Amino acid sequence: MQRIAIAPPQIHDNYIALTPEQCHYLTRVIRLPNGAQFQAIDGTGKLYLAELEIDRSQQHSSSGNARIISTFNSELDPIANRELPPTINLICALPKGNNFDDIVRACTELGVTTIYPAISDRTLLVPSPQKLQRWRKIAQEAAEQSERLTIPTIEEPQTLQTIFSQLSASNANRYWCEARGDRPHLLECLQSTTTPITTQITIAIGPEGGWTPDELDRAIEYDFQLVSLGRQILRTITAPIVALSIVSAATCTNTRPQVLI
Amino acid sequence: MQRIAIAPPQIHDNYIALTPEQCHYLTRVIRLPNGAQFQAIDGTGKLYLAELEIDRSQQHSSSGNARIISTFNSELDPIANRELPPTINLICALPKGNNFDDIVRACTELGVTTIYPAISDRTLLVPSPQKLQRWRKIAQEAAEQSERLTIPTIEEPQTLQTIFSQLSASNANRYWCEARGDRPHLLECLQSTTTPITTQITIAIGPEGGWTPDELDRAIEYDFQLVSLGRQILRTITAPIVALSIVSAATCTNTRPQVLI
Numbered sequence: 392m393q394r395i396a397i398a399p400p401q402i403h404d405n406y407i408a409l410t411p412e413q414c415h416y417l418t419r420v421i422r423l424p425n426g427a428q429f430q431a432i433d434g435t436g437k438l439y440l441a442e443l444e445i446d447r448s449q450q451h452s453s454s455g456n457a458r459i460i461s462t463f464n465s466e467l468d469p470i471a472n473r474e475l476p477p478t479i480n481l482i483c484a485l486p487k488g489n490n491f492d493d494i495v496r497a498c499t500e501l502g503v504t505t506i507y508p509a510i511s512d513r514t515l516l517v518p519s520p521q522k523l524q525r526w527r528k529i530a531q532e533a534a535e536q537s538e539r540l541t542i543p544t545i546e547e548p549q550t551l552q553t554i555f556s557q558l559s560a561s562n563a564n565r566y567w568c569e570a571r572g573d574r575p576h577l578l579e580c581l582q583s584t585t586t587p588i589t590t591q592i593t594i595a596i597g598p599e600g601g602w603t604p605d606e607l608d609r610a611i612e613y614d615f616q617l618v619s620l621g622r623q624i625l626r627t628i629t630a631p632i633v634a635l636s637i638v639s640a641a642t643c644t645n646t647r648p649q650v651l652i
Numbered sequence: 653m654q655r656i657a658i659a660p661p662q663i664h665d666n667y668i669a670l671t672p673e674q675c676h677y678l679t680r681v682i683r684l685p686n687g688a689q690f691q692a693i694d695g696t697g698k699l700y701l702a703e704l705e706i707d708r709s710q711q712h713s714s715s716g717n718a719r720i721i722s723t724f725n726s727e728l729d730p731i732a733n734r735e736l737p738p739t740i741n742l743i744c745a746l747p748k749g750n751n752f753d754d755i756v757r758a759c760t761e762l763g764v765t766t767i768y769p770a771i772s773d774r775t776l777l778v779p780s781p782q783k784l785q786r787w788r789k790i791a792q793e794a795a796e797q798s799e800r801l802t803i804p805t806i807e808e809p810q811t812l813q814t815i816f817s818q819l820s821a822s823n824a825n826r827y828w829c830e831a832r833g834d835r836p837h838l839l840e841c842l843q844s845t846t847t848p849i850t851t852q853i854t855i856a857i858g859p860e861g862g863w864t865p866d867e868l869d870r871a872i873e874y875d876f877q878l879v880s881l882g883r884q885i886l887r888t889i890t891a892p893i894v895a896l897s898i899v900s901a902a903t904c905t906n907t908r909p910q911v912l913i
Contacts, residue, residue, distance in 0.1 A: 473883055473884050473885060475882075475883075475884075497887075497890050497893075500884060500885070500886055500887060500890050501884060501886075501890070501894070502884055536885075536887070537884060537885040537886065537887075538885045539884075576901060576904050576905045577901070578901040578902070578904075578905050579905045582905075620901075621736075621900045621901065621904045622734055622736075622904065623734050623736075623761055623762060623763055623798060623800075623900065624734060624761070624797075624798040624799045625761055625762075625798065626758075626761060626797070626798075629758050629761050629762070629893065632758075632890065632893050632894070632897070633762070633893070633897040633900075636893070636894040636897035636898060636901075637897060637898070637901050639882045639884065639894075640837060640838070640839040640881075640882065640897075640898050640901070641839070643837050643839075643882045643883065644837045644839050644840045644843075
């Protein structure tokens with residue numbers, strides 16, 4: 392069934408007030424007839440089953456409504472819940488070219504909560520505001536495609552110092568990935584930490600050329616643990632996907648026994 | 653330092669007989685002067701440090717030699733060895749479009765040994781022979797870029813039945829990833845198996861729409877264990893990267909204590 396993303400203020404009583412774009416998409420692009428059902432997610436964990444209700448006279452107009460048939464809350468149905476237990480923050484140094492598009496897409500699939508695009512010492516270009524809009528659109532589409540009910544937040548590109556000041560007060564489970572370093576493996580750290588990994592995990596991934604020594608020092612000051620993703624040399628586009636795959640696997644297997652008992 | 657891939661028969665005594673393409677690349681594209689050093693990998697785990705030796709009279713000719721200064725064997729230097737301990741076979745159902753390019757590139761970075769492109773029940777198009785050449789070229793370039801000394805083998809696209817008949821006799825550690833199934837997590841299986849995971853691991857990833865029930869039955873017949881990659885819905889392009897990330901993490905952390913002791 393078709394799924395679209397809506398904003399919570401679009402809900403009025405038992406109706407979704409569709410925007411002209413959504414109306415166009417549902418009636419003209421995918422050609423849903425009046426009365427057809429579709430799903431809408433509000434990005435905060437709620438899913439609505441809704442029915443298109445457009446007056447015949449308004450069929451080709453630019454606005455319309457959808458009647459809500461039922462509301463689904465991700466917390467109440469663990470089977471269909473695609474969210475990982477912890478809040479996952481990804482600090483990712485901006486790579487060259489359009490590679491950040493693919494990072495946003497794959498990390499959304501893998502359950503990231505917030506992405507902080509970081510302007511690191513070795514970042515070459517600060518992206519335009521249009522890029523940020525593009526990444527947010529990609530995150531929304533990837534969340535729809537992978538059936539997530541939560542749409543990740545993509546913050547504005549900022550320096551590491553600004554990002555550090557925005558992180559939540561809890562400084563547990565902060566991991567700073569370093570290529571070519573002899574550090575303990577991220578999986579090892581996640582599986583041996585004494586602080587629960589089901590609450591919050593923050594991961595940082597460097598740019599082409601890696602972090603500068605000064606950046607590593609500042610990360611340690613902010614309670615990040617330096618970790619390795621293995622002995623391979625990964626591209627900057629692959630490294631965040633590998634890191635989130637490990638976080639996802641560690642938290643899934645960590646919580647699995649609780650689900651079974 | 654620049655690194656190129658060569659074929660083992662190009663080695664004669666202490667010289668590498670460069671092909672016209674390699675010669676053109678070294679002298680004209682990256683403009684190495686005579687006597688400059690570069691690295692060559694033969695794809696089987698050996699790396700050569702070599703020095704360009706082209707007669708002045710032959711500077712613009714289409715052939716040339718390189719004198720081997722030293723030979724490096726990956727097994728003898730564990731620090732610079734990018735290879736994972738096990739042989740990793742990836743059976744990957746052919747996805748739509750050009751997505752297989754990205755799968756080959758990322759899985760090469762992550763240490764795959766052999767990729768079997770699979771024509772599954774839900775594969776829509778059988779690719780042209782040009783595609784296979786393209787994937788082999790991508791694997792070679794990705795191996796060079798990620799500093800691997802081994803270039804993965806990309807087999808011809810084949811049906812599952814043919815692939816099953818080609819797998820080695822050892823049937824341990826065969827994992828068949830199934831989306832939307834309630835299966836044990838791949839990481840859990842790798843960390844609890846009693847057969848060593850440092851020898852050989854075979855992973856299978858399905859196409860868009862997943863495996864058919866008949867394919868799942870045949871996989872079980874061939875001693876594959878059905879596993880999950882977590883509760884997320886992944887694109888066919890993301891799933892193999894996630895699976896290999898988990899294999900890499902499990903085998904790295906598994907062997908780490910042996911290295912330290």
